[in-house]
Amino acid sequence: MSISRGVASPCRRRRPEHPAKREIAIPDETVAHTSKDDALGPAWWTEDSERWDLLQFEAAHDAAGLPLDPWWKDRRDVLDALILSPGPVDHDFARFLLEQETRFHRHCWGFSHTIETAALLLAEHRRPDDIWHLWQAITTSFDTWCGLPHQLLLAGGGTTLTVAYVAGSGHEQEDNLLGHLQELAQVTDDDVTTLIAERRRYYTDTLRELDDAQEHDDDR
Known part of the structure; x- marks a missing residue:
């Protein structure tokens, strides 16, 4: 398994490709990149939600035919920094980031x-x-359907509690989501806890390896 720095089709393999070596840099208030040593920590972003505009997806950029959301690399660096930090992160910020990534992948x-x-x-x-935000992310495209772990939909308590919640939600996507949940293998809350921990550990280990490799190259 490997992570992708860019946007690559995942359906020939379950996970994306390995990125090029890079520093983890987070934008300051002028959207200027900093070195890894000077990068703003995750707490900086949660101090003021107005700063989140620096990471917002701009559909107009895509509509103009430009190849990449201009803030996608900044969001990537923020997400990498957050996954390397002890969690959980601020809930509203986590929801915002997933919404932006969903919008980006839709375009x-x-x-x-x-x-x-x-x-x-x-x-x-x-x-x-949060299942509705996760469901929206998964169903954004063929690629997100293939690439995202569907068991994350059960993060609210495993199969039994999640199905009960969705069945009583009255949400417009209730029938579609219930039908899909019934197709998934039954899991407990502990199973989902293990999945989240394993996937987080995977990204943490991979990003640290990239940092070590970058530092080794810089010392040459």
């Missing part, structure tokens, strides 16, 4: 590891009502 072909890390950060909160 782009392929799959990036960023939408999975955003989904993991939200799923860590284990809130039943």
